[in-house]
Amino acid sequence: MGADQEPVAKKTWQELQAAKAAERNSRIPEEWKLKADQLPSEDVVDLRPIVSSCGIxxxxxxxxxxxxxxxSSLAAAIAAGKFTAVEVVTAFCKRAAVGQQLCNMLTEIMFADAIKRAEELDGIFKxxxxxxxxxxxxPMTWKECFHFKGYDSTNGYMSRVFQPADHTSPLAELLQAAGAVIISKTNVPQTMLVxxxxxxxxxxxxxxxNSRLxxxxxxxxEGSSQAxxxxALGVGTDVGxxxxxxxxxxxxYGYKPTFGVIPMIGYSYSGWTGSNTGIPAVSGxxxxxxxxxxxxxDVVRAARPWRFDPAVIPNIMEMEPVSRKPVVGVIHASGITPHPPVRRAVREAAAKLAAAGFEVRNFTPPDLLGVRDVSEQLFTLxxxxxxxxxxARSGEPPVPSVLKIGFWDMPAKTQEEAWAWNTKKGDIQKKMLDEWQRVGCDVVLSPVGPHTAPKPGEWTNDHYTVVWNVCDYPxxxxxxxHADPALDPAxxxxxxxHEADKKNQDLYDPELFKGAPVALQIVGPRLGDKQLLKDAQLLDSVLNGTA
Structure with missing residues (x-):
């Protein structure tokens, strides 16, 4: 059924919600369900250890x-015969079942089909x-916005429940052809802009x-699923x-490619098909x-996806990257001052790289709050x-986080206004390129946001990330x-x-944020994805001691 058609049954959105919840719960085998006394109380922060103690x-x-x-190592172990596909897929399905009951991260659960496919793979291997x-x-999980034949593609809209897709998205088909087994789709925000x-x-x-964040x-x-x-591997999309x-x-770990590296064709749109804001979404x-x-x-590019997606660019990932110590530009802050744990992470990472012989230089981007002003207008054309x-089709209301981010009441733009905002976007791209050339860096080290994970619904400013969508850099x-009250006092x-800077710092509570992951963002030049991935592996080995 197409998105323009009416739902099959006229029900209230609350009735549809209850029916969808019952369907999802029915796809978890009874023997994989937690007992009432195994469910954590509200004061349990780290939910991951429960998988080891529950006995499932x-x-x-x-x-x-x-x-x-x-x-990578799991694929090698299966290929070497150490594990069967059924052993691996069943183990991850069981773990996902526990995760779902604790964190509510799964949408369309596919455990039965996944185990059946694993059996077929074992037969072929044997x-x-x-x-x-x-x-x-x-085993893979995929963001809700991809289609899988026979499963709903609601994208978080009540108007689309109980309307199974009649096809699978081309990117998913490509990965399935490479042997991947899909065990579930994963949750998204209403509107996909939060x-x-x-x-x-x-x-x-x-x-x-940290269940409080x-x-x-x-x-x-998908982030929750991977944590x-x-x-073993997940797929998301990224526009901001x-x-x-x-x-x-x-x-x-996560990777936002340059537009044209990974196919996006045939996924479940969260806006009008064919719409072009000037900031393209990407899969990764x-x-x-x-x-x-x-x-x-590498698996995706080896399948030559430009043969089915006209937006994919051939021959940009096929040249071998060079081995080097990249020159690292560093953004410590722009627009809004990051919280103490984020400032410390960037500072310590830069110092660690310098001590390891990397050349580290300060990088001053265009004002990132100004970039956000442009992106929010383009997202709401x-x-x-x-x-x-x-x-309106189902009668459901917007959820609180959709209203809080501030896009819901932004007016539509005229065509002339759209041209003007895209002109501003072009100015930002030019300023970023000029700074990259001035600094002479190969990669940029930056915060991911002005804070670590905040309370639910409070990540309302994406300026440290959306700038790289605006500029189309990977x-x-x-x-x-991790955030540590002893190391990161207020x-x-x-x-x-300014007021936005004050509002951000007011969010910081050293005890609430205790143990929250603090990540780094490593950025490469546009279409320099292959080299960035190689450089990032080197930087990861220095910063995290990975092999």
Whole structure:
């Protein structure tokens, strides 16, 4: 059924909500469900240890899904015959089931189909002695906005429930052809323009690292899924920080490519199809290592996706990157002063790189608050006519985080106004390029946001991430440290530059933010994705001691 058609049954949105919740719960086997006394109280902050104590996963399954393996090493273990695809997929399905009951990050659960596909893969491997592809048996989760045949593509809208897709998105088909096994889709915000994962269809997703804080968004369900290790590799989308913010909030790796590197064609739009704001959305991976981000990208590019997606650019990822110590430009702050843990992370990372022999230089971007002024206008060219229409069809209200970010009441723009805002975007791109040339850097090290994960619904300013969408530069997120009240006390001498700066610092509570992941953003030049991924692996090895 198309998005323009009426729902099959005329029900209230609350009735549809209850029916959808019952369907999702029915897809979790009874033996994988937590008992009432295993559900944590509200004062339990870190939800991840519950998977080890609940008894649903065996010790072998805990090892398979644990930190010993990333997607790359897991694929190698399956190919070597150490594990069967069924063992791996079943283990991750069970872990995802536990994660869902604790954090509410899954939407369309596909456990039964996933195990069936794993059985088929094992049969092929047993018969031929060969894997189907480089991701043979690797369990994946995907952001709700991708289609999978036979499953709903609600994108967080009540108007789309119980309308199964009649096809699978081309990017998903490509990864399935490489052997990946899809176990679930993951939660998103209503409208897809919020750094949160909350909608009326599926509810609010929790951050498993610190349940009191936001999971981020719009790929928030995917960030939460990766932090709980519900899958070995995830896929999100990013138009303003939607991969990078949840990766940072949940302490996992993420990669926003340049537009034209990874196909976007055929996903479930959150706005009018064919619309062009001037800031293109991109698809990209979230996972457990930089090499997993590179593996995902290599697998996709090897399939020559420009043959089915006219927006994909051939021959930009096929040249081998050079081995080097990149010159690192550093953004410490712009527009809004980051919280103490973020300032410390950037400062310590820059010092650690300098001590390791990297040349580190200060980088002063165009005012990032000014960039946000432009991006929010371009994101709302239609005055959010599409989400408003979808909500009106079912009668559902906007959720609080949608209203709080401030886009809902922004007016539509005339064509002349759209041209003017895109001209401002071009000015920003030119200023950024000029600064990159002035500094002479290969990559830029930057905060991901002015804070770590805040309380749910409070990540309302994306200026540290959206600037790289506006400029169309690729960026990698890597976890680096954690907020620590002893190391990151409130800045009693802080003098705000303006009201937004004061409002941001007022959010900081050292005890509330204790243990929150603090990530770094590593940015490369436009279309320099292949080199960025190689540089990021080197930087990760220095900053985090990864192999």
């Amino acid at each position: 996963l065996s010790s072998a399954e805990l090892a398979i899904t644990g930190e010993e393996y990333d997607a 018969t031929t002695g060969k894997t189907v592809g480089p991701l043979h048996g690797v 750094a949160e994962a909350h909608n009326n269809v599926f509810g609010q997703t929790k951050n498993p690292v 936001s999971c981020g968004g719009s790929s928030g369900g 709980f290790r519900c899958s 920080g939607s991969i990078r913010i949840p990766a940072a909030c949940n302490g996992v 991976p979230l996972g457990h290592s930089v090499r997993d981000l590179a593996l995902f990208t 239609d005055g959010l006519s599409y989400p408003k229409r979808e909500c 960026a990698v997120i890597m976890p680096f440290t 800045d009693v001498e802080f003098k705000p530059m």
